[in-house]
Amino acid sequence: FLPPELNDLLMKWWVKLIRPVNPYCIFHIPEVGSNKQNDLYRVVQLHMRAAKLSKEADELVLSRDENDKEITFSLAADEVVKETYEGVTVWWSHRTEKSGKDSDEFEKSSFELKMRKKDKEFVMTRYLDFVTKNAAEFRRQLRELHLYSNMDCFWEPHNFKHPSNFDTLAMEPELKAKVKADLDAFLKGEQFFHKVGRAWKRGYLLYGPPGTGKSSMIAAIANYMKYNVYDLELTQVYDNNALKQLLVNTTSKSIIVIEDIDCSLDLAGQRKTAKEPKVDSNDDSKSSVTLSGLLNFTDGLWSCCGDERIIIFTTNHVEKLDAALLRPGRMDMHINMSYCQFETFKALVKNYLGIDSHPLFDTVKALLESRKLITPAQVAEHLFENRADPDAAMKVLIQWLEDWKPEEPVEETKAPVEETTTQEQESDSAPATSTPATTENGVTDNGITENGVAENGVTDNGDANAALSDDLRKTVSILEERVGSIENTLKQQLDSKTTVMKPDILSHIENGDSQVESDSDV
Numbered sequence: 001f002l003p004p005e006l007n008d009l010l011m012k013w014w015v016k017l018i019r020p021v022n023p024y025c026i027f028h029i030p031e032v033g034s035n036k037q038n039d040l041y042r043v044v045q046l047h048m049r050a051a052k053l054s055k056e057a058d059e060l061v062l063s064r065d066e067n068d069k070e071i072t073f074s075l076a077a078d079e080v081v082k083e084t085y086e087g088v089t090v091w092w093s094h095r096t097e098k099s100g101k102d103s104d105e106f107e108k109s110s111f112e113l114k115m116r117k118k119d120k121e122f123v124m125t126r127y128l129d130f131v132t133k134n135a136a137e138f139r140r141q142l143r144e145l146h147l148y149s150n151m152d153c154f155w156e157p158h159n160f161k162h163p164s165n166f167d168t169l170a171m172e173p174e175l176k177a178k179v180k181a182d183l184d185a186f187l188k189g190e191q192f193f194h195k196v197g198r199a200w201k202r203g204y205l206l207y208g209p210p211g212t213g214k215s216s217m218i219a220a221i222a223n224y225m226k227y228n229v230y231d232l233e234l235t236q237v238y239d240n241n242a243l244k245q246l247l248v249n250t251t252s253k254s255i256i257v258i259e260d261i262d263c264s265l266d267l268a269g270q271r272k273t274a275k276e277p278k279v280d281s282n283d284d285s286k287s288s289v290t291l292s293g294l295l296n297f298t299d300g301l302w303s304c305c306g307d308e309r310i311i312i313f314t315t316n317h318v319e320k321l322d323a324a325l326l327r328p329g330r331m332d333m334h335i336n337m338s339y340c341q342f343e344t345f346k347a348l349v350k351n352y353l354g355i356d357s358h359p360l361f362d363t364v365k366a367l368l369e370s371r372k373l374i375t376p377a378q379v380a381e382h383l384f385e386n387r388a389d390p391d392a393a394m395k396v397l398i399q400w401l402e403d404w405k406p407e408e409p410v411e412e413t414k415a416p417v418e419e420t421t422t423q424e425q426e427s428d429s430a431p432a433t434s435t436p437a438t439t440e441n442g443v444t445d446n447g448i449t450e451n452g453v454a455e456n457g458v459t460d461n462g463d464a465n466a467a468l469s470d471d472l473r474k475t476v477s478i479l480e481e482r483v484g485s486i487e488n489t490l491k492q493q494l495d496s497k498t499t500v501m502k503p504d505i506l507s508h509i510e511n512g513d514s515q516v517e518s519d520s521d522v
């Protein structure tokens with residue numbers, strides 16, 4: 001029955017009166033503070049969504065953005081929900097009140113955080129820190145990703161909605177866990193990187209034959225980290241200056257990818273200077289980017305103009321890369337995306353057919369062990385075609401594995417492949433520089449071997465791009481058949497030695513150790 005002004009006044013007096021005996025205190029978090037948007041208000045909104053706190057309330061406000069898949073549940077005015085963190089309980093409510101007069105009237109929103117007075121210190125530090133981190137992680141999850149392609153010195157954005165993730169990626173479980181742990185440590189590593197004076201970036205080299213999941217891995221990393229992807233087509237970059245410009249135009253929290261690095265640049269020989277002419281006269285790219293330009297790009301002064309960045313190189317021919325590109329600090333982790341082994345097969349079957357076991361698993365295992373050069377892409381294709389019937393899928397796959405024969409690399413260069421499935425073409429077609437080239441030991445490089453790779457994962461094959469004469473090519477083809485089994489043995493050795501190399505600095509982060517190992521040979 002009292003006029004509102006009088007009512008407010010009495011309330012204020014009442015609050016003052018009982019303050020000394022009131023065991024609670026309240027923090028106000030207005031949407032707008034000092035004429036500016038209050039970021040903490042947004043943080044609380046995100047935290048409430050992440051912790052699904054609003055759903056506890058009896059009265060909710062439901063909304064959905066045009067592009068959103070999910071409905072957002074928010075607290076209706078004056079609803080109260082409680083949260084307990086590390087044994088301390090707090091109460092959240094949302095208030096709205098009208099302000100201004102007549103036509104200038106607007107609504108002021110704020111959150112109220114109520115706690116016991118004895119918990120005030122804890123809430124001001126630990127609890128609000130938890131709220132902030134929780135909101136930041138949720139904001140990261142909500143991030144819409146973009147894939148950028150380079151046009152001259154600029155990047156053209158595209159929506160990035162690749163479905164690959166670490167659940168769909170089939171690879172050895174141990175290796176997958178190592179990659180994920182490395183990414184987690186990187187994500188948490190800001191303070192450590194800065195403390196030891198290193199740019200907050202990480203380099204990965206993905207190597208392996210076509211169709212083993214290198215591109216899928218990049219998409220999985222992007223989706224896991226919620227980073228945008230800059231897909232750098234080096235052959236379209238005019239020179240080192242343009243490369244620098246592109247680098248400056250990238251943002252933090254991103255992945256810079258150079259796919260098939262061995263095809264993008266002549267990296268087989270010595271480092272070149274910008275003034276040197278291009279070596280490969282058949283190369284129709286307009287690029288005069290040099291190896292030293294690329295090295296500066298990856299870890300020169302300019303590489304530090306953004307933070308929280310991952311650089312990924314992929315190659316089908318790790319042996320062609322200059323050792324300078326591979327050293328820790330540039331490429332910290334070398335990930336071998338290898339042919340389809342049984343564990344990889346099991347992951348594919350789980351994804352495509354939804355089964356964990358099958359009476360024919362042992363047969364497939366034995367066949368994969370004897371075939372060795374089957375790619376996950378080939379297996380995936382067979383499973384995909386018969387995905388509606390797991391029994392049929394297993395039988396078709398086994399039949400195909402039994403009939404499978406290694407391709408003749410020389411025939412491939414004589415005539416285009418016909419009547420092969422997409423995956424076969426994908427896995428068997430040689431990269432752009434696929435003219436058979438000699439490695440140090442003279443073995444033809446057909447894109448499926450890792451022979452000639454020294455223990456450090458690098459081969460010094462200075463003349464690798466020289467074309468072979470026809471005679472030599474024939475000889476090599478005969479030799480190649482004979483060295484098949486040696487290749488496999490070497491490959492297995494290589495797998496065991498170079499699968500994951502030197503997660504060095506990140507292990508220190510996890511251990512909280514400030515000591516950084518000096519770069520050692522890869």
Ligand SMILES: Nc1ncnc2c1ncn2[C@@H]1O[C@H](COP(=O)(O)OP(=O)(O)OP(=O)(O)O)[C@@H](O)[C@H]1O
Binds near residue numbers: 208209213216
């Ligand atoms: N490890 C894998 N896990 C899941 N799917 C895979 C894997 N490897 C290949 N695939 C399937 O095969 C297709 C081709 O794989 P992807 O493009 O990732 O291979 P790649 O190694 O990048 O090949 P390339 O060297 O030719 O670019 C993918 O679309 C995916 O469906």
